[in-house]
Amino acid sequence: MKRWTFLIVVVGLLGLIALAVYAWVASPVAGNFLPPDGATDVPVHSTIQISFSQPMQHATVERHLSTNPPRTGKFTWHDNTLTFTPDLPWPGGGQVLVQLKGGSRAQGGLGFPMWRSQSWSFTTAQALLVYLWPSDEPADLYALDPLSGEIRQLTEGANVLDYSISRDGLSIYFSAGNSQAGADLFRLDLLRTALLGDVLVQPELKLACGQDACRSPQAAPNGKWLAYEHVEPGGENSAQVWLLDLATDEARQLGEVGYLTDNPSWSANNLLAYYDQAGGYVFLDLDSGQRFIGPNSTGEPGVWAPDGSAFIAPEIIYVQTEGGTITLGSSHLIRYTPFGPIADLTQAENLEDTAPAYSPDSATIAFARKYLDQPRWSFGRQLWLMNADGSQPRQVTQDDLYNHFDFAWSWDGRWLAYNRFDNASYVGPPELWLCDSDGSHPVQLNFGGYSPQWIP
Structure with missing residues (x-):
C-alpha cells in the first residue's frame, strides 16, 4: 500500500513538473519592440509597438502596459501586434521607459499568462531643423540639431x-x-x-x-x-x-x-x-x-493656425491717395475663419505684409513687413511679430537691405528659423538664420540653406 502511495506521489509530482514546463513553454512571448531598446533620436510622436508569439487577450495586455513619463492613448491591434498611440507627444530629448508587467494572458485554451515582466527604453530627439541645400544646385534634405550643431544628411542625390x-x-x-x-x-x-x-x-x-x-x-x-x-x-x-x-x-x-x-x-x-x-x-x-x-486675388501661400482655428494669407488691398487721383495696392495679411468672419490683420495703410507663420500655441504670428511711404521705405522686408489678432506689432530685424522670409517656429516655441536674402546684390545665396522666439540672439547657420521646417 505504501508503495502505491509513493508511486502516486511521484507520478503527481512529475505531472506537476510537466505541466509547469508546458505552461512555461506555451506561455506567450513579447518581442520586436518598436522603438527598440536603446534607440536614440526617436521622433516625439512615435508610437509603441509590441509583437506577441500568439493571440492575446487584449484587455490584459493593455492593463499591464505602462510608460514613464505616463501617457494615456489609443490601443490598436493587427493580428498579434499591439500599437499604442499616445495622446501627447513624448518630451523632446528625454528618456521614455516602457514596462510590460507579467500577467498578460493568451487567448483560448488555458490562457497561459506571460510569467515575467519586460521593460525597455528609448531616447527622443531634440527638435531638429530640416532644410534644403544647396540653393544653386540640385538640393538634398538636411537636419540640424540646434543645441549640438550636428548636421545630418537625410537624402543623397x-x-x-x-x-x-x-x-x-x-x-x-x-x-x-x-x-x-x-x-x-x-x-x-x-x-x-x-x-x-x-x-x-x-x-x-x-x-x-x-x-x-x-x-x-x-x-x-x-x-x-x-x-x-x-x-x-x-x-x-x-x-x-x-x-x-x-x-x-x-x-x-x-x-x-x-x-x-x-x-x-x-x-x-x-x-x-x-x-x-x-x-x-x-x-x-x-x-x-x-x-x-x-x-483672395493673390494666390500667395497661406498658413493655418496650429489649433486649426484660422488661416492667414496675403491679399492686395487697394486704397486711393488724397484727392482720389491714384489707386495704390499693398499686401495685407487677411485672417480667414472657415465658415466664419474675415479680418484684416495689417490694419494700416502704407504697409506691405507677407510670409505669415504662427507660433505653436497659435498666439503669435511672425511675418515680413515693409513700409511703403517715402520716409520709412526700406529695400527689404523685415521680420516682425504680432499677436494673433493683429495687435502689438513689433519689429525684430533692422537689416534694411535684406528680405526676410520662410519663417518657421520650432514646435516647442523656443526658436524661430528664417531665410534672408541680400536685395542689393541679387547674386548671393539665401542665408539661413536662427533666433530665439522673441527675435533675440540671432545666429547665421549657413549660406545656401533654404525652406526651413522643424521635426517636432
Missing part, C-alpha cells in the same frame, strides 16, 4: 524640389525631379532614419509622375490623404490640386478643369485649404463635402 513634414513628425513627403523633366513624390520614414543612425534610408516612391510635375505634397493629419499640385509639361500656369489616397494609392483631381488651383495645406482637424483662381481660397471638409470660399 535626390534633387528635392520642395517638401513638408507630417504633423506627427514621422514622415517627410517631398517632390524630386526625375529623368523625364518631371517630378515624382516620395516619403522618407523618419523613425527608420532615427533607428539606423548614420545609414541613409531609401525614400519610398509614393507617386511616379513621368513628364508631369507633382509637387508641394501635404499629408492630412489623419493619414488618409496626400494633397499635391499636378502640372502637365509646359503648363506652369495650369496647376491643379490632386489627392492621393494613401491607403489605395489612387489619385484624383480636386480642382475644377480650366482654373488654376494650388497651395494645398491641411488644418489640425483635417480641413483642406487650397487656392482657386476662380474665387480665392477654398476650405473643404472632405468628409461632409462642405466648403467655404475666402476671397
Whole structure:
C-alpha cells in the first residue's frame, strides 16, 4: 500500500513538473519592440509597438502596459501586434521607459499568462531643423540639431524640389525631379532614419509622375490623404490640386478643369485649404463635402493656425491717395475663419505684409513687413511679430537691405528659423538664420540653406 502511495506521489509530482514546463513553454512571448531598446533620436510622436508569439487577450495586455513619463492613448491591434498611440507627444530629448508587467494572458485554451515582466527604453530627439541645400544646385534634405550643431544628411542625390513634414513628425513627403523633366513624390520614414543612425534610408516612391510635375505634397493629419499640385509639361500656369489616397494609392483631381488651383495645406482637424483662381481660397471638409470660399486675388501661400482655428494669407488691398487721383495696392495679411468672419490683420495703410507663420500655441504670428511711404521705405522686408489678432506689432530685424522670409517656429516655441536674402546684390545665396522666439540672439547657420521646417 505504501508503495502505491509513493508511486502516486511521484507520478503527481512529475505531472506537476510537466505541466509547469508546458505552461512555461506555451506561455506567450513579447518581442520586436518598436522603438527598440536603446534607440536614440526617436521622433516625439512615435508610437509603441509590441509583437506577441500568439493571440492575446487584449484587455490584459493593455492593463499591464505602462510608460514613464505616463501617457494615456489609443490601443490598436493587427493580428498579434499591439500599437499604442499616445495622446501627447513624448518630451523632446528625454528618456521614455516602457514596462510590460507579467500577467498578460493568451487567448483560448488555458490562457497561459506571460510569467515575467519586460521593460525597455528609448531616447527622443531634440527638435531638429530640416532644410534644403544647396540653393544653386540640385538640393538634398538636411537636419540640424540646434543645441549640438550636428548636421545630418537625410537624402543623397535626390534633387528635392520642395517638401513638408507630417504633423506627427514621422514622415517627410517631398517632390524630386526625375529623368523625364518631371517630378515624382516620395516619403522618407523618419523613425527608420532615427533607428539606423548614420545609414541613409531609401525614400519610398509614393507617386511616379513621368513628364508631369507633382509637387508641394501635404499629408492630412489623419493619414488618409496626400494633397499635391499636378502640372502637365509646359503648363506652369495650369496647376491643379490632386489627392492621393494613401491607403489605395489612387489619385484624383480636386480642382475644377480650366482654373488654376494650388497651395494645398491641411488644418489640425483635417480641413483642406487650397487656392482657386476662380474665387480665392477654398476650405473643404472632405468628409461632409462642405466648403467655404475666402476671397483672395493673390494666390500667395497661406498658413493655418496650429489649433486649426484660422488661416492667414496675403491679399492686395487697394486704397486711393488724397484727392482720389491714384489707386495704390499693398499686401495685407487677411485672417480667414472657415465658415466664419474675415479680418484684416495689417490694419494700416502704407504697409506691405507677407510670409505669415504662427507660433505653436497659435498666439503669435511672425511675418515680413515693409513700409511703403517715402520716409520709412526700406529695400527689404523685415521680420516682425504680432499677436494673433493683429495687435502689438513689433519689429525684430533692422537689416534694411535684406528680405526676410520662410519663417518657421520650432514646435516647442523656443526658436524661430528664417531665410534672408541680400536685395542689393541679387547674386548671393539665401542665408539661413536662427533666433530665439522673441527675435533675440540671432545666429547665421549657413549660406545656401533654404525652406526651413522643424521635426517636432
